[in-house]
Amino acid sequence: MPNGGTIIVGLDERAGFATVGVSEPAALEASIASQARNGISPPLQVAFEEAEVDGAVLVVATVNGLPSDQRPCRYGGKAYLRQADGDYVMSEQEVQQILALRQRPRHEAVAIDGTTLADLDDELLHNFLTTARSTSRRLSTQADEDVLRRKAVLAPDGKKLTLAGLYALGSYPQQFLPSLSITAAVQLDPRSGQRTRDLVHLDGPVPALLEGAMEWVQRNTRTAIRFGPDGHGHDEAEIPLVAVRELVANALVHRDLGVHTRSKRVELRLRDDQLIIGNPGGLYGVSREQLGTEGGKSAVNEFLYDICKLTRTSSGTRVIEGEGGGIREVQRALRSASMRPPTFIDKGVSFTVLVPRHALLATDDITWLGETKAAAPLSDVQRQIVTSMRHGQTWTNSLVRKEFAPIDSIQARSELRGLVTAGLAQTSGQRAQTTYSIRPEFLAAPPGSPVPHVIVRPPHIADEPDQDTLPIPELSGGPGSHVSRNAPVVWEALGHGPATLDQIMQRAGLSESQTRYALRTMMDAGFVSVRGGQGVKGTLYTRGQAITGT
Structure with missing residues (x-):
């Protein structure tokens, strides 16, 4: 992962991350440090801390990320990519994508063979030229082709379009580069027998892609009743649309446009609990922790970014404001709607944003x-x-x-x-x-x-025993808090039928580790049955047959 990560040794994942401790912390730290120095190329820097929890010693190893000019690191001569709970050997295409970041990428400035001025959308072109001239004294009196060349819509030869110009202002960019598009789908419960609904492939230039994505999100989300500080309800979009717009625009404008990502598209997936927005390519010139801060802004595709600042959608709004404050606006909008902030996942070769759907x-x-x-x-x-x-x-x-x-x-x-x-x-x-x-x-x-x-x-929050100061009520016919502190509320969450781990967490208001611990103790006591298992996609939990009589 670009930002490094943390390894905690001394927890038993199979027992709900129970504390088991480490018998010889110093020896373990020396072993990890040796592996980082001698088993990984280039060597990694690791810092260690020891923490005593419930009388047991845990070792916390903080692995520093590598600068972009040294990535990817390799183990046994191979580079790996972290996905879900597994490590996978990176493809040669993904390795080349990482290597390309060692130098300042200018993929969007590449001239696209076969393109001419005739491939630009007339309305977008007219509005762009008008805006460009009105915002620059030096461009105000120049000819159209000179403005387009200076703003990198046209290649230096003045004949071909650049990738940025085609993508932002082209009448149909997918004629030359099909991957400059969006794939969107609603992910369904696997028990329904269907995998997706409303699967669409959006095309056109960036403004059309943005508007199409917004229409798709509005079509597939509900209007929610939000309660204000006065206690009164108001009809609002389930997910604040200003947040969705900013995140989709960022995915379109900051996606990797290199040759190694020409087969990859921006993707939208809508699940019961969240909206997922993903684009090829990771962050450039900024870390995940800097996102949303005053200095946390960097344009991956500098020319495309500059063009989109001057480009309008059919409703007359800018594609991007160009002030670098979009992430802060997303965070403010979600916070105002009493929703969790977005989760950002940077894998170097891809970037994903998870947006909650529930307050x-x-x-x-x-x-x-x-x-x-x-x-x-x-x-x-x-x-x-x-x-x-x-x-x-x-x-x-x-x-x-x-x-x-x-x-x-x-x-x-x-x-x-x-x-x-x-x-x-x-x-x-x-x-x-x-x-x-x-x-x-x-x-x-x-x-x-x-x-x-x-x-x-x-x-x-630390898991069992948790930090609640109030007891969970014991429910009739179900387990009491003697089984697990959170067993009663998990039992109630299963009252609607079989549920996934995510669904139980949402209904019960618990963290993942709290929910896993409660489920394990309830399964041991016969209160819960499971179809699948940890790490198995689509695993479902249900109330035990001996208890419910079903």
């Missing part, structure tokens, strides 16, 4: 926010923090930075202190050990009473 806040929480008279207005971040506090979650400065990145320590402290000022939260501890929790009078329920079905928890 984090339950209706009763939003109603509570509308009815609670805080001493000061709450930000979107504070609303999400305080509702999770309401269900017993304790927050720290570092947890806020992880959950709402990009956000620095000063901003995180301001959000937390604001809740104290508003009279909703209280503090405990001092300096780096300061924790923030809800004032007792605002807890969702007093200790010992049932809590709501949906429990909002940030994902970066």
Whole structure:
């Protein structure tokens, strides 16, 4: 992975990531360091930490990523790509794609054989020239062909179109490069007997591709009722469309346009729980952690980016604003809709964004926010923090930075202190050990009473025994908390029939490790049956036959 990664040794994945520890941490660290230096080419830098958890010692190895001019690294002479839970040997095409990044790529400036000015869309061309002249004094008096050549729509010879010009302004770019398109499909539950619905292959120049993608997303998503701070519901798009538009535009404009990706397209996949947007090629000149920050902007295809800043869709809006603030706008839009921020996955040869389809806040929480008279207005971040506090979650400065990145320590402290000022939260501890929790009078329920079905928890929480301060209710006919702390809520989540791990996590409001631990203990006790197994695609869990009588 371009950004390196972290290895934690001393957890048993088969036991729900239970802590088992390491008997000789120093020897293990020396072994890992030796492997990184001698078994990998070029050698990798690894930093080690030891952590004591439940009386056992864990070894945490942080592997630093390699700079682009040294990638890919190889083990046994082969380069590998991380996909899901496996490592796969990279194809020669993927290796060449990585090697091409060692120098500043200019793939979009390549002249496309067989193209001429006649292959440009007349309306797009007219609007582009008008905008280009109005935004540049030097171009305002120049001839059309000179403007197009200087803006890299035309190749230097003034005869052929560049790849950027064809892609952004061509009447039908796919005549020359079929992969300059979008494939979109709705992924269905495998039990339905069908794999996809509304499979489409969108074509045309970038503005048409963007508009077609937006129409497809709107067609296949619902209108949701969002509850504002006043507790009243309003009809809004299920996924904020401003976020979708920014992410699709980024995928189109920043995709890899090299010869090694000519068979790959931008892809949209809509699942029950999320929208997936993927494009060939990874980040260039910016890390995943920098996305959404002030300095986190870099144009992979610089000429295409510049052209698209001056290109309008049929509705008159720019394809991209060109200010580098698109990711921040995406994060703001999702946060405003009480949804999790997008997940970015950079694999070097591809880039994927996962956009949630469900709001984090339950209706009763939003109603509570509308009815609670805080001493000061709450930000979107504070609303999400305080509702999770309401269900017993304790927050720290570092947890806020992880959950709402990009956000620095000063901003995180301001959000937390604001809740104290508003009279909703209280503090405990001092300096780096300061924790923030809800004032007792605002807890969702007093200790010992049932809590709501949906429990909002940030994902970066240790697993069993978890940090809940309120007990999960025991359900009639199902397992109690003596089986597992989260067994009752998982049992309730299975009340609608067989479900995948993701569906159970969503219904129960638990993290993946919490859900896996609860399922394992419930299977051992006979409360849950499984069809498939860990690592098997489409694995389904259901209430045990001995319990339900089915």
